[in-house]
Amino acid sequence: MHDLELYDLTIIGGGPAGLYAAFYSGMRDMKAKLIEAKEELGGRTLIYPEKMIWDVGGVTPVRCERLTRQMIDQAMTFDPTIVLGQQVCGLERLDDGTMLLKTETGERHWTRTVILALGRGVLKMAKLEIEGAERYEVSNLHYTVQELEVFRNKRVLISGGGDSAVDWANELEPIAASVTVVHRREHFGGHERNVKRMMASSARVLTPYAVKQLHGNTDGKAIEAVSIAQVNSDGQLGDTAMRLDVDAVIVNHGLRGDFGNIVNWGLDMGEWDIQANERLATSLPGVFVAGDVASYASKLHLIAGAFTDAALAVNSAKQYLEPEAYRMAYVSSHNPKFKERNLALGVAEEEA
Known part of the structure; x- marks a missing residue:
């Protein structure tokens, strides 16, 4: 030695x-x-x-x-x-x-x-398990929030139900054009106070739902819409999907x-x-x-x-x-x- x-x-x-x-x-x-x-x-x-x-x-x-x-x-x-x-x-x-x-x-x-x-x-961040999702990581698919201003006046969809997803929803709700939160379970894992704040805000909360498909814009470089579907009791996504127009998607799957x-x-x-x-x-x-x-x-x-x-x-x-x-x-x-x-x-x- x-x-x-x-x-x-x-x-x-x-x-x-x-x-x-x-x-x-x-x-x-x-x-x-x-x-x-x-x-x-x-x-x-x-x-x-x-x-x-x-x-x-x-x-x-x-x-x-x-x-x-x-x-x-x-x-x-x-x-x-x-x-x-x-x-x-x-x-x-x-x-x-x-x-x-x-x-x-x-x-x-x-x-x-x-x-x-x-x-x-x-x-390492758990990635969105949808084919082709990685192509949007250079544009408007985010796994963390580095700067809140990036999302000002934008239609933001957040996928997740933990502390970070809830916190981001609360932070972005005052500055984004709209915030939609989808979580595959009925209950959120974030701190109770923060979950209550989110539920009382203008954020749209959809449970139990999950992202089913990403729709790219005409040049295929950015997401312009997301299809979400209800999660069945067996954990599988239903056949009927709801399409939402978005400017940014934030994923927090742990x-x-x-x-x-x-x-x-x-x-x-x-x-x-x-x-x-x-x-x-x-x-x-x-x-x-x-x-x-x-x-x-x-x-x-x-x-x-x-x-x-x-x-x-x-x-x-x-x-x-x-x-x-x-x-x-x-x-x-x-x-x-x-x-x-x-x-x-x-x-x-x-x-x-």
């Missing part, structure tokens, strides 16, 4: 849980590295840059894009090592108890502990995640998660978990919950390395690590 640098902690995943773990590990005086499979940090928050986030404690409503930037800035506070574009696939426990992580492209990383902040794995070879490490795993105890420890010694991938009795699937998971996992990793260490770091208001930073902030505020 002479060619590798040994880290106290390696965090796998650069979403909210991984980013906060990178920050909090600095409060615990741990030498940390974060490895992200994609070429940018942010995890699932990158998919919904225009969405408004309301449920992070002490943070007034903020666009997801801005929250992502703030989380990344916070993660860099103690200068962790950041590695992008590498997907970890292998774990080898060495004779001295340290671990060697291997990536799909052959890189190696040496660490004493690991936090798996995998979210739902390497995510995300498909891939954990890669991590599923073969011997972890106690479900289909979408990894079992942990109340200290976020997994079945593998020195390997901890945080964020959406963590499963334990009181799990909270919110960004705020991911932050708590991250702190608990870091504290557990610290005590795994140093059993006599305090169970948690001093809070920032009393932590000497922030003394000089607070003074600098005070000077900056006075100068402003």
Whole structure:
């Protein structure tokens, strides 16, 4: 291992849980590295840059894009090592108890502990399963909403029934010419408050319906209409279709995640998660978990919950390395690590 640098902690995943773990590990005086499979940090928050986030404690409503930037800035506070574009696939426990992580492209990383902040794995949008749909992805078939203004004064059809579909309907309803939501089930999976808001708006909601056919314009480059059909009790589409003229189609049929070879490490795993105890420890010694991938009795699937998971996992990793260490770091208001930073902030505020 002479060619590798040994880290106290390696965090796998650069979403909210991984980013906060990178920050909090600095409060615990741990030498940390974060490895992200994609070429940018942010995890699932990158998919919904225009969405408004309301449920992070002490943070007034903020666009997801801005929250992502703030989380990344916070993660860099103690200068962790950041590695992008590498997907970890292998774990080898060495004779001295340290671990060697291997990536799909052959890189190696040496660490004493690991936090798996995998979210739902390497995510890909579930595509619309209609022949020829891919041709419209360069024009007006969308799998995410990057800019709301793109849809101003347009007739928008949204296919899906989860949080994102509901949120997009609520965000677009005030600015689009019309919003139609089709969902193949009677009930929506989004937060109750947001579903009620959508149902009370001018958005047209059709359930149980699904997209049956896309109709291209004369040059075949864009969708000009969509045929939808009712979903029968057996899950199949009925023969009778309703044609709707549209300017844009947004599809949110969920995300498909891939954990890669991590599923073969011997972890106690479900289909979408990894079992942990109340200290976020997994079945593998020195390997901890945080964020959406963590499963334990009181799990909270919110960004705020991911932050708590991250702190608990870091504290557990610290005590795994140093059993006599305090169970948690001093809070920032009393932590000497922030003394000089607070003074600098005070000077900056006075100068402003």
